[in-house]
Amino acid sequence: MKSLAGRLLLVASLALSAHAAAAQEGGTERDWNHGLSLFGELKYGPGFERFDYVNPDAPKAGRFRQGAIGSFDTLNPFNIKGSPATGLGLTYDTLMATSLDEPSSEYGLVAESVSHPDDYSSVTFRLRPEARFHDGTPVTAEDVVWSLEALKDAHPFYNAYYRNVVEAEVTGENEVTFTFDEKGNRELPQITGQIYVLPKHYWEGTDANGNQRDFKASTLEPPLGSGPYRIKSAVAGRSITYELVEDYWAKDLPVRVGSNNFAELSYEYYRDMTVALEAFKADRFDFRSENSATRWATGYDFPAARRGDVVLETFQTKQAEPMQGLIFNLRRERFQDPRVREAFNLAYDFEWLNQNIFYGQYERTGSYFPNSELAATGLPEGKELEILEEVRDKVPPEVFTQEYKNPVGGDRRNVRENFARAGELLTEAGWIVEGGQRVNRETGEAMRVEFLTAQPDTERVLSPYIRNLERLGIQGTIRNVDSAQYQNRMDNFNFDMTVDLFPQSLSPGNEQRDFWGSAAADTPASRNTIGIKNEAVDRLIDRIIYAEDRETLVAASRALDRVLLWNHYLVPQFYTPDIRTARWDRFGLPETMPDYAFSPLIWWWDEEKAATIKSGS
Secondary structure, eight states, rough: OTTTTTOOSSOOOOOOOOOOBBBOOOOOOOOOEEEEEEESSSSSOOTTOOOTSSOOOOOOEEEEEEESOOOOOOOOOOOOHHHHHOGGGGGGBBBBEEOSSSSSSSEEEEEEEBBBBEEEEEEEEETTTTOBBBTTTTTOOHHHHHHHHHHHHOOOHHHHTTTEEEEEEEEETTTEEEESSOOOOTHHHHHTTBBBBOOOHHSSOOOTSOBBBBBOOOOOSSOOOSEEEEEEETTTTEEEEEEEEOOOTTTTTTTTTOOOSSEEEEEEEESSSHHHHHHTTTTTTEEOOOOHHHHHHHHHSSSHHHHHHHEOOOOOOSEEEEEEEEETTTSSGGSHHHHHHHHHHTTTOHHHHHHHHHHHHOOOSSSSSSTTTSSSSSSOOHHHHHHHHHHHGGOOHHHHOOOOOOOOOSSSHHHHHHHHHHHHHHTTTTTTEEEEEETTTTOBOOOOOEEEOOOOOGGHHHHHHHHHHHHHHHHEEEEEEEHHHHHHHHHTTOSSSSEEEEEOOSSOTTTTHHHHHHGTTTTTTTTTTTTOHHHHHHHHHHHHOOOOSSHHHHHHHHHHHHHHHHHHEEEOOOOOSEEEEEEOOOOOSSSOSSSSSOOOOOOOHHHHHHHEEEOOO
């Protein structure tokens, strides 16, 4: 289940689903619950005081500075206009809040309790009467109804994510009910709980100049929220600072105790990662999560790190790793043949990259659910085989006869064999070599590929790959654009190939439709960037969504994994289970870290540590 944070900076929000006692039929009283869990029991009971991983005595003080890459030109993250600033999700509250030490649970935030019938055909939330927006006005059921309608109308993602919610209505004082167009979808109550509650009166009002506000437009006016932070200052494209709301209405709720501990949060923008690292060394900001193996291995040997003022630390969670790969845009005719796509994978020499560029820090990704029980292994059997039999005539035959394995490079013999097989596949698909160039046998079109990127440092990874493609007669180029142009081109599917990341939870569900579903392939700004339209994939996604138990969910996920892999929709890249972090040692960390997410927002300012730090590199 994909988190609605999409374009916001929310920390490791897991995409979750629902399991709660049902509302009684026949008009009897509802059975209200304080939380929802996909499978199994909630960890925290109705009277819990806080999550186990927070420090309830953490001071509310200090400033936490982070870096951001690229630029921003809007403070409205809920439409497709412009590039929103990082961290805007901190200014809004949702109906439910995620627990970071459970794989699939939510607890009441704006909603104090929740109820749904056994068939999951609807869900009702009872709102807390004390919930307030930052201007002091109460959060109402009317705001919740308006929020759903506005979000679906303003952005294709929300429209797709909530397409099964066909009605939202006020059904009582501080009570709102959502009706679904299908039954048995266990996720729908909980993804409905992820709705950002927005102020209807603010967006239907006028700004300081008397102009009518437009929810579908970009704006640099700090919008009204209800969350733990509000925008203190923003300079478009350069920086944004948030301040803690001292009278935040939910600060003493169990789901908020011990979190959001910094008096200020700020993000400074940099052109690229290399510049950002130098700024970090100069103590321009406090924390960075390092995504480059090269920088992690060679970039942190500087005085502050050697004397201990900067702490290098890796963290791990039990969460599934994301699928990262070089994706094909199937809307381009030259990528329609799976033999072409497989040939591109054969040209990707991960072993050479890992040894010569990545310092041996990565593992090759061989699943859409890597490092989890959802990954397909061996040959299908049991319930997974039963599910795959339903689509046998619509999937590659290898699904049933071979375990998927990425090609192995690294030495001359393997590479030579891989290139030979890639050449055979391309020729079989009608792409022959003429004058050293791969051309289409029928049209004479040359095989050319542009790799779209917004990060200059990805060139060191793409360049060796392009050289390999050239050996096959394929012309490759790199197009590096700014973040705004990159987002625009991705939203409109204007690319040949690019690197994309598909984060997964341990309880996949409705977000799989947005990743791989046929209906999302032609929807601008959807996450089906590849453009997959496959009946078998659609049916397997439904098997995941309507799974009645954990066993079926795991089996259906493995079946989907296997079918996606054997269709060669992307060139799998790599992952590491380590979250590589560097921080100036000014902060306290909980003794118990959450199992299913990494979040600096549960840290706090440590005055004694901060006093000993020598600023600068």
